[in-house]
Amino acid sequence: xxxxxxxxxxxxxxxxxxxxxxxxxxxxxxxxxxxxxxxxxxxxxxxxxxxxxxxxxxxxxxxxxxxxxxxxxxxxxxxxxxxxxxxxxxxxxxxxxxxxxxxxxxxxxxxxxxxxxxxxxxxxxxxxxxxxxxxxxxxxxxxxxxxxxxxxxxxxxxxxxxxxxxxxxxxxxxxxxxx
Numbered sequence: 001x002x003x004x005x006x007x008x009x010x011x012x013x014x015x016x017x018x019x020x021x022x023x024x025x026x027x028x029x030x031x032x033x034x035x036x037x038x039x040x041x042x043x044x045x046x047x048x049x050x051x052x053x054x055x056x057x058x059x060x061x062x063x064x065x066x067x068x069x070x071x072x073x074x075x076x077x078x079x080x081x082x083x084x085x086x087x088x089x090x091x092x093x094x095x096x097x098x099x100x101x102x103x104x105x106x107x108x109x110x111x112x113x114x115x116x117x118x119x120x121x122x123x124x125x126x127x128x129x130x131x132x133x134x135x136x137x138x139x140x141x142x143x144x145x146x147x148x149x150x151x152x153x154x155x156x157x158x159x160x161x162x163x164x165x166x167x168x169x170x171x172x173x174x175x176x177x178x179x
Contacts, residue, residue: 088110
C-alpha cells in the first residue's frame with residue numbers, strides 16, 4: 001500500500017475510534033449513576049383558543065436536574081390520548097437547558113386536530129346529560145425528552161401522565177372559548 005494512502009486510512013480509523021468512544025463516555029456515566037436522568041413531573045394543561053388548524057394545548061412539565069452539572073435536552077416527542085383514542089402527536093427539536101441541581105418548566109405545545117375533536121364529540125354529549133354526569137373521561141400524555149449529553153441525543157427520558165376529568169369540568173374549562 002502506498003505510504004500516503006496508508007496515512008489516510010490510519011487517520012480515518014483513528015478518527016472513527018475516537019468518535020466511537022466519545023458518546024460511550026456518557027453512556028458509561030449514566031450506567032454507573034454518575035449522571036442521573038432528569039425528573040419530569042406534570043404541572044398542568046393550558047388550553048388556548050381554537051384556531052383553523054385545531055385546538056392548541058400546552059402541557060406544562062417541570063424538569064428537575066439532580067446532577068451537579070448542567071444537562072441539555074435536545075428536544076422531545078409526545079402523544080395525547082383521550083378515551084384511548086390518539087388525538088395529537090408531534091416532535092420538536094427545541095432544546096431545553098437544565099441548570100446544575102436546578103429546574104425549569106417547559107411547555108410542550110400540542111395541537112389537537114379538529115377532526116379528532118369532532119370524532120370524540122358523540123362520546124361526550126351523552127356524558128353531559130344529568131344521569132351520566134358522574135362518568136369520567138380518561139386522558140393520557142406520553143412522550144420523551146432526548147438527553148443531549150449521551151450519544152448525541154438518542155437516549156430518551158420518558159414521561160407519561162394520565163388522569164380523569166368529568167365532562168362538566170371540561171365544559172367549564174372550555175366555556176370561555178365556546179361563546
